[in-house]
Amino acid sequence: MTDTDDPDVTIDSKDASCPGPLMDLIGKVKTLDTGTVVELQTTARNSTTDVPEWLEEAGHELLEIEERDEYWSIYLEVN
Amino acid sequence: MHRIAIVGGGTGGTVLANRLASELQSEIEAGDVEVRLITADPNHVYKPTFLYVPFGKKTVDDAKRPIEELVDRRVTLTIDEVTDVNTDRNRLSLADRTTRLHYDQLVLATGATLEPEAVPGLAEGGHHFYGPDGAERLRDELADFTEGHLVLSVVGVPHMCPAAPVEFPLMVDDWLRERGRREDVEITYTYPINRAHGLESVADWATDLFEERDISLETFFNVDEVDPDANVIETVEGDDLEYDLLVAIPPHRGSDLVIDAGLGDDGWVDVDRHTLEATAAEDVYAIGDVADVPTSKAGSVAHYEAGVVADRIASRARGETPTATYDGKTVCFLEAGMDEATFIEFTYGEEPYVREPSTPIHWAKLGYNESYWLTARGLL
Numbered sequence: 106m107t108d109t110d111d112p113d114v115t116i117d118s119k120d121a122s123c124p125g126p127l128m129d130l131i132g133k134v135k136t137l138d139t140g141t142v143v144e145l146q147t148t149a150r151n152s153t154t155d156v157p158e159w160l161e162e163a164g165h166e167l168l169e170i171e172e173r174d175e176y177w178s179i180y181l182e183v184n
Numbered sequence: 185m186h187r188i189a190i191v192g193g194g195t196g197g198t199v200l201a202n203r204l205a206s207e208l209q210s211e212i213e214a215g216d217v218e219v220r221l222i223t224a225d226p227n228h229v230y231k232p233t234f235l236y237v238p239f240g241k242k243t244v245d246d247a248k249r250p251i252e253e254l255v256d257r258r259v260t261l262t263i264d265e266v267t268d269v270n271t272d273r274n275r276l277s278l279a280d281r282t283t284r285l286h287y288d289q290l291v292l293a294t295g296a297t298l299e300p301e302a303v304p305g306l307a308e309g310g311h312h313f314y315g316p317d318g319a320e321r322l323r324d325e326l327a328d329f330t331e332g333h334l335v336l337s338v339v340g341v342p343h344m345c346p347a348a349p350v351e352f353p354l355m356v357d358d359w360l361r362e363r364g365r366r367e368d369v370e371i372t373y374t375y376p377i378n379r380a381h382g383l384e385s386v387a388d389w390a391t392d393l394f395e396e397r398d399i400s401l402e403t404f405f406n407v408d409e410v411d412p413d414a415n416v417i418e419t420v421e422g423d424d425l426e427y428d429l430l431v432a433i434p435p436h437r438g439s440d441l442v443i444d445a446g447l448g449d450d451g452w453v454d455v456d457r458h459t460l461e462a463t464a465a466e467d468v469y470a471i472g473d474v475a476d477v478p479t480s481k482a483g484s485v486a487h488y489e490a491g492v493v494a495d496r497i498a499s500r501a502r503g504e505t506p507t508a509t510y511d512g513k514t515v516c517f518l519e520a521g522m523d524e525a526t527f528i529e530f531t532y533g534e535e536p537y538v539r540e541p542s543t544p545i546h547w548a549k550l551g552y553n554e555s556y557w558l559t560a561r562g563l564l
C-alpha cells in the first residue's frame with residue numbers, strides 16, 4: 106500500500122468558491138506535522154497547476170495527482 | 185417543551201433567534217417551544233465597522249449595541265459563556281458553573297477568534313483592524329505615520345471577510361493622498377497564493393487597481409515569523425520583507441468548545457455544506473464563521489445560513505421533515521477607496537463578476553452598515 110491509498114488528512118474543497126482550494130490547503134498545512142500525507146479534493150482545474158507550484162515554493166512534496174470522475178485528488182506530504 | 189438553544193449572539197445567532205421567534209411565534213406563546221440565545225457578551229458587535237476605525241470615520245462604540253435591544257421578546261436571553269457541549273446528553277454547561285441547559289436542537293454560532301500569537305513576533309511587530317483594540321491602536325499609529333513602508337499582509341488563513349484585506353490598501357492609499365502624504369509612503373500588499381486573491385475575478389480587479397495606485401503586490405507570501413526589532417517579515421517560501429508599519433490580517437481560530445465536543449479538529453465545526461448539520465453529532469447545527477463550509481467567513485454567509493437553519497429547525501420543532509438547504513450564497517461589498525465601492529455575489533463553485541466601482545455602491549455599503557441593526561432584528 107502506498108501513502109496515497111490512505112492519507113492522514115482529507116480536505117474536501119470540491120466546489121469551493123472563496124477563498125478556494127489552495128487557500129484551504131495552506132490553512133490546513135500550517136496545523137500539520139512533518140510527514141503528514143494530505144489529500145486535497147478539488148473541482149477547480151487550475152488547482153492542478155497552482156497547488157504543485159505552491160508546494161514547490163513552500164518545500165512540501167507533491168506525491169500524486171489523480172483524476173477522478175468529478176474531481177481531482179492531489180496528494181502531498183508536509184515537510 | 186421543545187428546546188432550541190443558540191450559542192453566540194453575533195450576526196448569525198441574532199438573526200437566527202429572531203427568525204425563529206417569528207416562525208415559531210404561536211408555538212412559543214403556547215409554551216410548546218423555547219428559543220434560547222446564550223451569548224457571552226452583553227453587547228452585539230458588528231465587526232465590519234472596524235474597517236473604518238483606523239481612518240477615523242467610525243468609532244469602536246459605533247460597532248456595539250446591547251443584545252437585549254436586538255432580540256425579539258419571545259427569545260429567552262442568557263448572558264453567559266458556554267463552557268461545555270455534551271452532544272451525547274444534549275446538554276450545555278455555563279461559566280456560572282451551576283446552570284446546565286438541555287436542548288433538543290442546538291446551533292453553534294460562536295464566530296472566529298483572533299490569534300496573532302500563532303505567528304512568532306506578529307503580536308509585537310504588527311497591527312490589525314480586525315478587533316476593537318487593534319483598530320484603535322492602528323488609528324493612532326496611522327495618524328502619526330508620515331513616511332516609510334506600509335505592508336498589508338494576509339497572514340491568517342482562513343480569515344474573516346474576503347474583502348477587507350484588499351479594501352484596506354486601497355482605502356489607505358486614498359486617505360494618504362488626501363493628506364498629501366502618499367509620496368512619502370510605499371505600500372505593499374502580500375497574499376499567500378499565486379495571485380492577489382482567492383477569487384480569480386477579485387484578484388484580477390485588485391491587481392489592476394494596485395498597479396494604477398502604485399501599490400506593490402507580493403504573492404506566494406506565507407508569513408513564518410516577524411522580527412519586531414529588525415522590522416522584517418520572513419516567509420515560509422524563504423523571502424524577507426522590511427516594513428515600517430505592518431498591518432496584518434491575523435491568524436484566526438475556531439472555538440475550543442468545538443474541539444472539546446469532538447465536533448471539529450481545528451475548532452471549526454465539520455458540517456454538511458447544504459444542511460449545516462454537524463457531521464459528528466445529532467441535533468447540532470453550526471452557522472457563521474464557526475461552520476466549516478467552502479465559502480467566505482462573512483456576515484452575509486452567517487445571515488443566509490441563519491435563514492436556512494431557522495427553516496430546518498422550525499420544521500423539526502413542528503414534527504415536519506426539514507427541506508431548506510444552503511447553496512453557498514455569499515455577498516460582499518468591496519471598497520475601492522474612501523468613496524467608491526463595488527460588490528460581488530456568488531454561490532458554491534461559482535466565480536463572481538466584479539462590477540465597475542461607483543459612488544452609489546459605496547453609499548449602499550455604508551447604508552447597509554447603518555441598516556444592519558434592522559437586519560439583526562430580523563426586520564430586513
Ligand SMILES: Cc1cc2nc3c(=O)[nH]c(=O)nc-3n(C[C@H](O)[C@H](O)[C@H](O)COP(=O)(O)OP(=O)(O)OC[C@H]3O[C@@H](n4cnc5c(N)ncnc54)[C@H](O)[C@@H]3O)c2cc1C
Nearest residue numbers: 192194195196224231232266295345472473481482483484
Ligand atoms: C474588519 C472586518 C470587516 C468585515 N467586513 C465584512 C463585510 O463587509 N461584509 C461581511 O459580510 N462580513 C464582514 N466581516 C465578517 C463578519 O463580521 C463575520 O463573518 C460575522 O460577524 C460572522 O458572524 P457570526 O455570527 O458567525 O460570529 P460573530 O458575529 O463573531 O459572533 C459570535 C458571537 O458568539 C459569542 N460567543 C463566542 N463564544 C461563546 C461561548 N463559548 N459562549 C457564549 N457566547 C460565545 C461572541 O461573544 C459573539 O457574540 C468583517 C469582519 C471584520 C473583522
